[in-house]
Amino acid sequence: MHIKAIIGASLMVLAQAATPALAQSAAPPSATAHPDQWPALPPARTRDAAVEARIDALMARMAIEDKVGQLIQVDIASITPKDLETYKFGSVLNGGNSAPNNDEYAPPAEWLALFDAFYDASMKRSDDRPKIPVIWGTDAVHGHNNIVGATLFPHNIGLGAARNPDLIEQIGAATALETSATGLDWSFAPTVAVVQDDRWGRTYESYSEDPAVVASYAGRMVQGLQGRVGVDFLAPGKVISSVKHFLADGGTGGRDQGDARIDEATLRDVHAAGYTTALPAGALTVMPSFSSWNGVKMTGNTSLLTGVLKDRWAFDGFTIGDWNAHGQVPGCTNEDCPAAINAGLDMFMYSGPNWRQLYDNTLAAARDGRIPKARLDDAVRRILRVKILAGTFEAGRPSSRPMAGRFEVLGSSEHRALARQAVRESLVLLKNDGGVLPVRADARILVAGRGADDIGQQAGGWSITWQGTDVTNSHFPNGQSIWAGIEQAVAAGGGQAVLAADGRYDHKPDVAIVVFGETPYAEFTGDRQTLEYSADDKSDLALLRRLKAEGVPVVAVFLSGRPLWVNPELNAADAFVAAWLPGTEGGGVADVLIAGADGKPAHDFKGKLSFSWPKRLDQFVLNARDANYDPLFPFGYGLAYADGPSRLGALDETRPEVAANDRTAVFVRGRTAAGATFDRDGAIRLARTDRGAQEDSLRLTWTGPGGLSVNENGSADFTRESNGQLSLIVDYRVMEGAAGTVTLGMASAERQVDLPLTGAVRTTGDWTTVATPLRCFADGGVNMAAVTRPFIIAATGPMAVDISSIRIASAPPGPVQCGVR
Secondary structure, eight states: OOGGGSOOGGGHHHHHTOOOOGGGOOSOOOOOOOGGGSOOOOOSSOOOHHHHHHHHHHHHHOOHHHHHHHTEEEETTTOOHHHHHHSOOSEEEEOTTOOGGGOTTOOHHHHHHHHHHHHHHHTOOSSSSOOOOOEEEEOOSSSSTTSTTOOOOOOHHHHHHHTOHHHHHHHHHHHHHHHHHTTOOEEOOOBOOOOOOTTSTTGGGOSOSSHHHHHHHHHHHHHHHHOOTTTTTTOTTOOEEEEEEETTGGGSTTOTTOEEOOOHHHIIIIITTTHHHHTTTTOOEEEEOSSEETTEEGGGOHIIIIIIIIIISOOOSEEBOOTTGGGGSTTOBTTBOHHHHHHTOOBEEEOSTTHHHHHHHHHHHHHHTSSOHHHHHHHHHHHHHHHHHTTHHHHOSGGGSTTTTOGGGTTOHHHHHHHHHHHHHHOEEEEEBTTOOSEETTSEEEEESTTTTOHHHHHOSSBSBSSSOSOOGGGOTTOBOHHHHHHHHHHHHTOEEEEOTTOOOSSOOSEEEEEEEOOOOOGGGGOOSSOBTTTTOOHHHHHHHHHHHTTOOEEEEEEOSSOOBOHHHHHTOSEEEEEEOOTTBTHHHHHHHEEOTTSOBSSOOOOOOSSOBOSSTTOOOOOTTSTTOOOSBOTTOOBOGGGOOBOOOOOOOOOOOOOOOOTTOSEETTEESTTOEEEEEEEEEEEEEOSSSTTOEEEEEEEEEEEEEEEOSSOBOOHHHHHTTOEEEEEEEEEEOOSSOEEEEEEESSOEEEEEOGGGSSSOOSOEEEEEEHHHHHHTTOOTTSEEEEEEEEESSOEEEEEEEEEEEOOOSSOOOSOOO
């Protein structure tokens, strides 16, 4: 039977506990779980009486201020080591865009030195209350990916295609070792989402749409990161893991921070799969999701956080919130949320300037009983238990720990070899008409496409920077692009390889390898409306078609964080390889594509689809358990050289119209978001001009006071974007400097906030970018859940400005500010 049609052996106990599906009942969807209908899980370890006694002794000496401090984790972008001398917080983290000295390219030594400073501050006390070391959390999701020089492994979707749990544990161990080298002691991994809608921007963080595959990997990754209980559990070179995001973040209909409208049986039998192996493997922390279940935020769902996770599953580690997610619980703000703690959250993850307010408000709630003493003590006990089990009290300063400062393990030859193996095993061959693959190493090979010599593109999001953008090959000193790997293999085989991103050549090649695909993104910035690849830019398709028309056999190497509708690209290629997001070892692609002079490859294709491949661009959800399952390539599909010749045949290229409503693209490629319109008043003229394409930009000319706004058709909800610290980003050039004052604004029905922009438009120049954090408008009173005008520009005097793009996205690296005077 097809693997997707059954629940894997590791999930059979769940199936036996199943309750009738929601479809069999007329009752409305419930967001209250029934813990007694969930299976009990085997304990990860026996509770240690000595550890519990030590916790008792510590807590007896802690004041309520100390206890509340342990409940708070603050981003290093918002707090300094000096602050920790007074506020004894339990943890710090580096968020997606934060790094030592606000430098995302900071060398490893600076990360270690900063952790030393935070640690020293946490241990500095002048009273007799206990010194409790701070711990540092980081998103090491495909290697220690925030650090220049680290080994970046394929993202989870590629690892899922490899079907190799042993490899997963080895990758976890390598990641832990590299993380330990910089002193950091806690990784927010693994992600065990069981993604059911590939439009979601975090699809690549999922091992598979099939719960059995996720279950087979989750526990092994935890063991790789933390070590095995009773063997090397949290030994030197191991780090604390965090299983995320609890629960059903992959079931929200392709929308980040969305709502999983599913019955409890599906929640349990599908989306809880990873926890059934990760928790018995000893995972010490769990991260509740931003998302909701049937309308109730996970971070505030008592029946799941306490009833299922802690009571039924006997989880005795602690829960750590996602990025300010507690502020989305009804009745809460980012700075005040006793409801989340009472529901079962043990530690807030906070980013922003007002962390003192969060501390003060939580302290007040603990003092007046809104957070009961028993709940406060339970949360603190759990945090202390993890710190003791992790050895943080004895470990000393981060730089004094056994693995700290051993920067030679970052991108070591052993880890690079492991990553290269992972790349080889993750590649999925979807088409090989005429046996164009493998390519002989003694051939004349053209390597083309924008992704061929771009390590950042092949690594994807969460690679040095949060979104994986604004990086060059130089930021991956221990990495190799796909082009470099092919060039090396061909040189060794006596052939000739030429790189030309545009596919132009002087001498007709024997074959062309074209590397193209999605550009990097992370989280909700990667959410899509359809599964069509590159709907607004068909240059990659044109390149494939031109080469084929010229009689050149074409091998397409497709980089993506999810399966996409690529029927035209499949038709235009003789061979098509799904390479996913392979990370820093592009040579792994060459290992499988390039054969020796005898025509025999050293490695065959092993990868099998961990996600079904869509037949249509509007085929968002594909599930073999459904009667209407009809993919282009089913789950588990993948050709191999050993299978012999195959022929795919021509595919349907029909593009049905599908409603799109991406409000974050306020004005891009010459168009406003669906339904939005321009509104202007006063002495301003509006015309079209060109930047990258004909009339893709606006030319605004003021002869006196006036303004222009983009008006939504109704309103747009930018709550999650604001919470995620995204910015309003405008690409512009000044044609005539401002003679008066200029403002940049945003508005909801209740309030308009205008920020100074004069300093950015005073003098003429080339195209540039201004980024204004959404929090600047939110703090001023704009209702981010109902934005009516996401962009307003006004000037009091003459000025001329061209605008090519207005969007809501992650700001480029470096400081951003609320206005430019």
